Amino acid sequence: MLRDSFVLNILSTTRSVENPAPALAKGVARLKVSGDDDDDQGISSGAESVEITPAVTPKRRIDVVAEYSAHQKSRETLNLVVVGHVDAGKSTLMGHLLYALGQVNERTMKKFERDAEKIGKGSFAFAWVLDETDEERSRGVTMDIATSAFVTQHRKFTLLDAPGHRDFVPNMISGASRADVAILVVDASTGGFESGFDGNGQTREHAILIRSLGVRQLVVAVNKLDVIEWSETRYLEITGRLLDFLTGCGYLKEDVRFAPVSGLKGVNLAHRITADNTPELAAWYRDAGDVGETGPCLVDLIDTFTMPERPVSKPFRLAVTDFFKGGTFSSANSVSVTGRISQGNVQIGEHVVMVPGGEHGVVKAIDVDFVSEEWAVAGDSIVLMIQGLDIQHISVGSVVCTPERPIQCTTRFEVQLVVFDPPVPITNGFPGLLHIQSLSIPAVVHRIIETFDQRSGEVLKRRPRHIRKGATARVEIVTETPVCLELFKDSKELGRIMLRKNGETIAAGIVTAIFSR
Numbered sequence: 001m002l003r004d005s006f007v008l009n010i011l012s013t014t015r016s017v018e019n020p021a022p023a024l025a026k027g028v029a030r031l032k033v034s035g036d037d038d039d040d041q042g043i044s045s046g047a048e049s050v051e052i053t054p055a056v057t058p059k060r061r062i063d064v065v066a067e068y069s070a071h072q073k074s075r076e077t078l079n080l081v082v083v084g085h086v087d088a089g090k091s092t093l094m095g096h097l098l099y100a101l102g103q104v105n106e107r108t109m110k111k112f113e114r115d116a117e118k119i120g121k122g123s124f125a126f127a128w129v130l131d132e133t134d135e136e137r138s139r140g141v142t143m144d145i146a147t148s149a150f151v152t153q154h155r156k157f158t159l160l161d162a163p164g165h166r167d168f169v170p171n172m173i174s175g176a177s178r179a180d181v182a183i184l185v186v187d188a189s190t191g192g193f194e195s196g197f198d199g200n201g202q203t204r205e206h207a208i209l210i211r212s213l214g215v216r217q218l219v220v221a222v223n224k225l226d227v228i229e230w231s232e233t234r235y236l237e238i239t240g241r242l243l244d245f246l247t248g249c250g251y252l253k254e255d256v257r258f259a260p261v262s263g264l265k266g267v268n269l270a271h272r273i274t275a276d277n278t279p280e281l282a283a284w285y286r287d288a289g290d291v292g293e294t295g296p297c298l299v300d301l302i303d304t305f306t307m308p309e310r311p312v313s314k315p316f317r318l319a320v321t322d323f324f325k326g327g328t329f330s331s332a333n334s335v336s337v338t339g340r341i342s343q344g345n346v347q348i349g350e351h352v353v354m355v356p357g358g359e360h361g362v363v364k365a366i367d368v369d370f371v372s373e374e375w376a377v378a379g380d381s382i383v384l385m386i387q388g389l390d391i392q393h394i395s396v397g398s399v400v401c402t403p404e405r406p407i408q409c410t411t412r413f414e415v416q417l418v419v420f421d422p423p424v425p426i427t428n429g430f431p432g433l434l435h436i437q438s439l440s441i442p443a444v445v446h447r448i449i450e451t452f453d454q455r456s457g458e459v460l461k462r463r464p465r466h467i468r469k470g471a472t473a474r475v476e477i478v479t480e481t482p483v484c485l486e487l488f489k490d491s492k493e494l495g496r497i498m499l500r501k502n503g504e505t506i507a508a509g510i511v512t513a514i515f516s517r
């Protein structure tokens with residue numbers, strides 16, 4: 001079980017990093033000394049730890065930052081992740097939403113309905129819009145992240161439908177690491193909400209994980225209300241409990257909104273309800289600002305998500321989530337990599353370098369949301385076709401950069417860690433699975449440097465033997481293979497980590513120092 005207040009802790013430590021508290025400021029200063037003993041290691045400068053031959057970068061043909069500013073409105077895409085406990089109805093809800101928005105044609109939908117009926121899973125027809133593999137369809141469980149795109153009146157979305165089952169949390173983290181905003185789906189049926197929220201349910205874990213991955217804005221779809229006759233009492237009970245929990249773990253009240261829905265029946269998804277089509281809900285679900293109107297539907301709410309600021313001018317970083325031979329541009333020595341640009345921008349003709357490895361290549365084609373483009377910027381989910389790279393030297397978690405400003409790559413770094421509820425206390429040498437964006441690799445907590453009070457920054461204990469539930473500590477982490485990361489103060493996306501063990505998330509943290517290997 002995760003501790004509800006941990007993101008609050010993360011937030012206060014975040015504040016400490018941007019605005020160092022006394023103890024932390026001292027720690028950072030100390031780390032500037034070059035390493036000569038086991039207590040103080042030298043900070044690597046990335047270029048030290050990554051062997052990269054400088055390449056001559058051609059003059060950029062397009063001023064991407066200027067182009068982006070000029071065309072910002074038409075390009076604004078939000079990455080939306082849909083999370084929630086297993087069987088909360090995520091795939092059904094989003095499948096029905098895509099259908100209601102005209103993204104799935106009538107014929108395909110009818111075919112899904114017929115095929116689902118044939119194997120006795122008629123109620124899963126809408127989920128099939130998103131659950132792509134045969135195994136997912138026959139099991140009725142989403143296993144991997146499904147992506148699709150849709151538009152509302154003011155926004156373009158890339159939709160990421162995440163698996164709810166606890167076995168697939170790593171896939172969920174990988175998908176959520178690309179998200180700007182989220183829909184949290186909860187099952188309102190009797191006992192349904194409780195099984196996701198109390199005990200070991202994924203409602204809490206997902207809400208906490210996406211917050212720690214940087215998602216701030218959330219719409220909660222209170223689903224399956226059709227099963228309980230659109231009960232207002234139940235809706236208020238669930239929204240009340242969730243709002244307390246979500247604000248307790250770092251979401252701002254104004255960034256969390258709720259919509260009563262039925263994904264299966266398609267109620268209150270893309271259109272507001274009326275007293276004629278859903279009288280039980282219309283009786284109490286009113287628009288706060290517009291007397292006489294029924295309340296906003298799900299699309300009304302997600303259409304008003306605000307755009308996060310994109311760091312388009314920072315050094316280019318694309319963390320690889322997948323790679324393959326071929327693509328729009330295909331030649332003997334070319335490879336396609338996919339991922340979301342976490343910062344900076346890229347254009348066709350640009351020289352890039354893959355870290356780790358240091359192999360150089362030239363960008364030959366760029367697809368943004370399945371459309372071929374000349375350039376792409378932070379926030380875009382892209383496929384990058386690169387000539388000159390050997391596929392054998394690429395792996396998930398590699399980062400594509402520009403040769404002049406490569407990302408740091410190391411096996412040793414320091415983290416401010418917030419510990420949730422590990423099955424046993426964390427000690428020196430504690431092994432776990434480290435998650436950074438889409439990457440997950442074995443790692444150990446090599447040494448616990450100190451525990452500290454996350455609010456005041458005051459050191460509580462130096463070199464403690466162990467850290468327990470709820471503690472905040474500075475630790476050194478060592479990975480089996482080199483990882484690409486940034487200091488949190490430089491990159492909120494590439495400077496966050498999570499530690500999991502035996503299928504549970506046991507800690508999350510921010511990178512405060514990177515050491516040479």
Ligand SMILES: Nc1nc2c(ncn2[C@@H]2O[C@H](COP(=O)(O)OP(=O)(O)OP(=O)(O)O)[C@@H](O)[C@H]2O)c(=O)[nH]1
Nearest residue numbers: 086087088089090091092123141142164262263264
């Ligand atoms: N009555 C009712 N049933 C629903 C509703 N939404 C989903 N269901 C049913 O709930 C079950 C699970 O739905 P899914 O959409 O597969 O749930 P999920 O959250 O995507 O599941 P995972 O991806 O495996 O975590 C299916 O039988 C759906 O038909 C709803 O609004 N009302």
